[in-house]
Amino acid sequence: MSQHWEEPPEEDGLTLGPEETLQREIEKSKTLKVDRLRLRDEVEKLKVEKDDLAQKNHLLKARLTALGSPPxxxxxxxxxxxxxxxxxxxxxxxxxxxxxxxx
CATH class of the missing domain: 1.20.5 (Single alpha-helices involved in coiled-coils or other helix-helix interfaces)
Structure with a gap:
């Protein structure tokens, strides 16, 4: 009797069976996949925005250089x-x- 059995704590205070635990893990996995896809889309949008801003910055620097030259x-x-x-x-x-x- 030296072994101590620990059940994983559940949110509602009930111990879930293996099917319910598996279902909960599947739901968590689906949620994580959706979050990962959303973040991937957001990263792609931010990359496009960054490239656009870099191009605008380059154009503005060129205009500033053109205006700054002594006429x-x-x-x-x-x-x-x-x-x-x-x-x-x-x-x-x-x-x-x-x-x-x-x-």
């Missing part, structure tokens, strides 16, 4: 527009000064 013509326009702005401000200041002195 020759816009620099000249920028200097020209700055000179026009300074001239316009100077003329406005002179006009304001003329109105103040005239009164």
């Amino acid at each position: 020759v013509t816009p620099e000249k326009v920028s200097v020209l527009s700055r000179n026009i702005l300074i001239s316009a401000l100077f003329l406005c200041f002179l006009t304001l000064l003329w109105f103040i002195i005239r009164d």
Whole structure:
């Protein structure tokens, strides 16, 4: 009588027979297979999304590089527009000064 018999604990407190235990294991196996298939589909979708995002990232980097390169013509326009702005401000200041002195 030194051997101790342990029954596996069941959720409802009842000991199941071999058929019920086998049926429960089959259900668990089916559930795991369904989960595995769902996860496999999700991994595939994520891979496609990752590839799409990598392609978009590459295109955006190319656009950023193209925009970041020093253009020759816009620099000249920028200097020209700055000179026009300074001239316009100077003329406005002179006009304001003329109105103040005239009164």
